[in-house]
Amino acid sequence: MADSIQERGVLPNSLPRPAGEKEQLLRIWSTPPGWRWITAVNNTVVGLLYLGAAFAFFVLAGLLALVMRTQLAVPDNDLVGQDLYNQIFTVHGTTMMFLFAVPAMEALGVLLLPQMLAARDLPFPRLSAFAVWAYIIGGGVFFSTVFYGLAPKGGWFMYPPLTLTEYSPGDNADFWLLGIGFIEISAIAGAIEIIVGILRTRPPGMSLDKLPVFGWSMLVFAGMIVLAFPAVILATMFLEIERSFGWPFFTAAQGGDPLLWQHLFWFFGHPEVYIIFLPAAGLVSMIVPTMAQTPLVGYRLIVVALIAAGFFSFGLWVHHMFATGIPALSMAFFSAASMAVAVPSGIQVFSWIATIASAKERFRLTTPSLFVLGMLFIFTVGGLTGVMVAMVPFDWQAHDTYFIVAHLHYVLIGGMVFPLFATFYYWAPMIGTRRLSERLGKWCFWLFFIGFNVSFMPMHVSGLLGMPRRVWTYSEASGWGALNLVSTLGAYLIGAGVLVFIIDLIRNFRVGENGEPNPWQAGTLEWLPTDLYSTRSIPHVTSREPLWMQPGLAEEVDAGRHYLPNAPTGARETIVTSVIDARPQYVIQMPGNGWGHLLAAVFTAACFLLLTIKVVVPALICGVLAIACCLAWVWELDKGPGKGPVPIGAGITLPVYVTGPTGHGWWAMVILMGVAGSLYLAYLFSYFYLWTVSPRVWPASAQSLPDLEWPALSASLFIAGAALFALAQKTLAAPGRKPFWTPLLIGSGALSTAFAVGVAIVCHWQAGLRPSASSYAALVYMDGVLTGQLVFAVLIMSLFVIARHFTGKLDRVRSATLENTNLLVYYAAAQGLIGLLLVHGFPRWLL
Ligand code: HEM
Numbered sequence: 001m002a003d004s005i006q007e008r009g010v011l012p013n014s015l016p017r018p019a020g021e022k023e024q025l026l027r028i029w030s031t032p033p034g035w036r037w038i039t040a041v042n043n044t045v046v047g048l049l050y051l052g053a054a055f056a057f058f059v060l061a062g063l064l065a066l067v068m069r070t071q072l073a074v075p076d077n078d079l080v081g082q083d084l085y086n087q088i089f090t091v092h093g094t095t096m097m098f099l100f101a102v103p104a105m106e107a108l109g110v111l112l113l114p115q116m117l118a119a120r121d122l123p124f125p126r127l128s129a130f131a132v133w134a135y136i137i138g139g140g141v142f143f144s145t146v147f148y149g150l151a152p153k154g155g156w157f158m159y160p161p162l163t164l165t166e167y168s169p170g171d172n173a174d175f176w177l178l179g180i181g182f183i184e185i186s187a188i189a190g191a192i193e194i195i196v197g198i199l200r201t202r203p204p205g206m207s208l209d210k211l212p213v214f215g216w217s218m219l220v221f222a223g224m225i226v227l228a229f230p231a232v233i234l235a236t237m238f239l240e241i242e243r244s245f246g247w248p249f250f251t252a253a254q255g256g257d258p259l260l261w262q263h264l265f266w267f268f269g270h271p272e273v274y275i276i277f278l279p280a281a282g283l284v285s286m287i288v289p290t291m292a293q294t295p296l297v298g299y300r301l302i303v304v305a306l307i308a309a310g311f312f313s314f315g316l317w318v319h320h321m322f323a324t325g326i327p328a329l330s331m332a333f334f335s336a337a338s339m340a341v342a343v344p345s346g347i348q349v350f351s352w353i354a355t356i357a358s359a360k361e362r363f364r365l366t367t368p369s370l371f372v373l374g375m376l377f378i379f380t381v382g383g384l385t386g387v388m389v390a391m392v393p394f395d396w397q398a399h400d401t402y403f404i405v406a407h408l409h410y411v412l413i414g415g416m417v418f419p420l421f422a423t424f425y426y427w428a429p430m431i432g433t434r435r436l437s438e439r440l441g442k443w444c445f446w447l448f449f450i451g452f453n454v455s456f457m458p459m460h461v462s463g464l465l466g467m468p469r470r471v472w473t474y475s476e477a478s479g480w481g482a483l484n485l486v487s488t489l490g491a492y493l494i495g496a497g498v499l500v501f502i503i504d505l506i507r508n509f510r511v512g513e514n515g516e517p518n519p520w521q522a523g524t525l526e527w528l529p530t531d532l533y534s535t536r537s538i539p540h541v542t543s544r545e546p547l548w549m550q551p552g553l554a555e556e557v558d559a560g561r562h563y564l565p566n567a568p569t570g571a572r573e574t575i576v577t578s579v580i581d582a583r584p585q586y587v588i589q590m591p592g593n594g595w596g597h598l599l600a601a602v603f604t605a606a607c608f609l610l611l612t613i614k615v616v617v618p619a620l621i622c623g624v625l626a627i628a629c630c631l632a633w634v635w636e637l638d639k640g641p642g643k644g645p646v647p648i649g650a651g652i653t654l655p656v657y658v659t660g661p662t663g664h665g666w667w668a669m670v671i672l673m674g675v676a677g678s679l680y681l682a683y684l685f686s687y688f689y690l691w692t693v694s695p696r697v698w699p700a701s702a703q704s705l706p707d708l709e710w711p712a713l714s715a716s717l718f719i720a721g722a723a724l725f726a727l728a729q730k731t732l733a734a735p736g737r738k739p740f741w742t743p744l745l746i747g748s749g750a751l752s753t754a755f756a757v758g759v760a761i762v763c764h765w766q767a768g769l770r771p772s773a774s775s776y777a778a779l780v781y782m783d784g785v786l787t788g789q790l791v792f793a794v795l796i797m798s799l800f801v802i803a804r805h806f807t808g809k810l811d812r813v814r815s816a817t818l819e820n821t822n823l824l825v826y827y828a829a830a831q832g833l834i835g836l837l838l839v840h841g842f843p844r845w846l847l
């Protein structure tokens with residue numbers, strides 16, 4: 001199709017564009033003036049806010065790092081006491097990992113992807129705006145706990161039993177648990193937006209094979225978030241429930257196991273490192289070709305390496321547990337696997353070097369290039385120490401010493417912070433009117449690079465000399481004083497480098513209309529001339545570097561000569577294309593600015609934070625308000641087919657409303673089910689894991705279990721519920737008609753599903769099982785909790801769909817809302833049935 005459009009000479013469209021078109025686009029996509037910009041949902045505004053917030057958290061956590069380094073500069077220092085030091089390193093680590101690194105990458109996704117895909121926006125702008133506000137509010141409150149002595153002290157990985165109520169009384173640990181659980185939900189919301197955006201809003205012609213590498217890396221990134229974050233969400237649920245209600249998941253005396261936390265945490269925590277690193281690698285793969293003015297060497301190999309690294313990183317979590325006394329065989333396996341994962345990273349490093357070597361003229365040593373080269377050096381050193389600690393005997397030596405602190409900062413700062421600074425310098429002219437200063441940029445780089453090595457290189461040595469991590473002070477006699485002083489001086493050099501960057505930013509960066517459209521002569525679409533509406537028209541893409549291969553494209557696009565040069569429905573919209581080969585499928589109508597998502601974020605954050613300090617009733621009120629705001633916001637989403645098919649240029653006419661598997665909403669729902677599914681898999685893992693650890697608390701005979709009639713009843717109710725919803729879908733009539741049995745079927749389906757969960761829980765209570773009795777009992781009730789929360793969502797969505805029925809917004813054509821509800825119902829029923837099989841069948845059928 002790509003060629004035929006060009007051959008037919010349809011694009012670029014040579015007819016003059018009608019007057020006023022551009023003004024209309026500007027009006028539709030405008031951001032409200034003054035302080036009301038906070039209601040904006042446009043990715044350009046929200047993405048910048050997101051990135052700004054993430055960077056602010058980097059600076060804040062960096063200041064805490066300086067406090068730590070100052071404390072450690074000389075032996076026997078008493079600048080901060082032990083308790084405060086514990087809070088500071090916990091908040092530093094947690095903020096860097098959860099409030100800076102992951103959000104910064106999501107922010108770049110929200111900010112850069114629409115431009116790289118020449119989409120007017122990603123498909124769920126309000127969802128991203130919601131996620132951003134939730135993160136800013138929740139993160140801000142979490143960070144501020146360090147000023148009130150309320151901050152957690154258990155380290156960023158919060159190992160129990162240290163973090164159980166016995167050893168961590170007070171609310172400090174709860175702030176970590178609820179704060180982080182909540183921020184992860186916002187990360188997942190962002191990941192859904194990114195996946196659907198990359199798969200469905202690419203410009204016509206940009207088949208997956210032509211997707212910019214950053215797009216690929218974000219796809220892997222978001223997919224990994226969907227798979228990995230639920231494990232830690234489940235772990236935080238376990239720990240919070242154990243702290244609040246005493247269900248023993250981690251207390252060994254009652255059949256729990258602190259190692260369960262470690263498994264769940266590192267099943268997330270190891271991939272987390274790649275979640276942070278892979279998008280950064282994607283960014284480097286965009287910058288290097290531009291600076292070398294030549295296509296990336298081995299595009300396909302890089303894509304395979306990204307996917308492979310993402311995939312294998314899930315198999316490596318146990319290497320964080322070599323010192324816990326796990327079986328030797330599994331140590332051998334995970335040790336080998338950990339060394340093997342160096343291969344995909346190596347492929348990427350070699351491909352960048354090859355690209356630099358094959359530069360047409362000379363590789364341009366700009367500030368972004370310097371940061372990329374700095375990254376190559378630092379990250380490689382971190383990778384080498386990584387291979388060292390992947391070896392079990394060495395790990396036993398170095399575990400929990402400053403060697404690990406050095407290693408992890410080499411990997412994280414080399415792998416992520418340097419690419420991020422390269423990104424700032426490289427993409428600033430795309431967003432603002434000016435480039436950042438090359439002169440100040442070089443100062444920033446050298447201060448940062450030298451400071452980093454001065455600070456962290458000596459930590460390898462102090463670690464090997466035995467200095468443990470997470471100590472607030474050490475004695476003169478240890479002989480670590482000189483090394484620590486050097487480390488501290490280095491840290492201040494880093495601080496100076498960051499300061500230079502901030503000064504540069506203030507002096508040279510202005511947000512607004514584009515100045516130089518393509519200052520680095522890059523080949524990808526984000527360097528097309530843009531405005532608030534993104535590009536003036538959406539180009540037809542025929543190569544991986546369209547700006548290099550399709551001369552004149554920028555002018556054509558800016559003159560409105562490609563797709564969708566106007567706003568045919570009079571509102572925000574963009575083209576949705578097919579997943580593999582990006583054929584235009586329909587025009588998506590997108591929401592504009594509004595308050596709903598913002599208030600929803602405020603109330604959600606308030607609900608979680610009030611729960612943390614156990615102010616239950618106001619928390620519940622905020623919860624209800626949050627749900628109400630969400631409903632008000634989604635009410636407008638299903639706009640219906642009212643506007644009819646519209647022409648988008650090149651003789652193509654597209655519908656503005658689709659349902660079923662073509663629709664973007666359906667995709668989001670399916671990914672959400674993936675999230676729920678990985679959460680449940682983590683639960684299944686926990687169930688069998690604790691059974692193998694402490695079979696003694698598992699029932700010894702079928703007598704202590706409820707009779708089989710109960711699960712049978714529950715199962716039939718689940719099945720009936722799903723069937724009633726399926727039937728309701730069938731009763732949908734032609735527009736304008738409202739058959740009375742539709743709401744009846746939906747309502748009874750929802751009740752049936754709710755009773756199913758109720759029966760499953762009640763029968764255990766009847767049989768005398770109490771959740772705080774043993775880890776077995778706690779897990780049984782946990783199944784009810786997990787399916788129960790899905791059913792809670794089903795109940796709310798059912799009321800919503802019924803309301804739509806009565807207001808005439810639900811019929812055979814306009815059925816997306818019910819369709820999505822049904823997907824959730826089917827999923828909930830399936831999970832419910834698996835749960836019944838698990839808790840009633842196992843270990844009954846083994847007895
Ligand atoms: C910018 C300069 C930075 C400096 C000077 C610095 C310094 C430190 C120091 C001294 C510790 C050790 C605390 C202890 O064990 O007593 C630490 C821990 C840590 N840092 Fe950094 N850091 C920096 C940046 C980062 C970045 C960018 C990240 C992640 C993206 C990060 C993640 C962590 C983590 C996860 C820990 C472990 C916390 C724990 O043990 O619970 N740091 N940092």
Ligand SMILES: [Cu+2]
Pocket residue numbers: 269270273316317319320
């Ligand atoms: Cu790891």
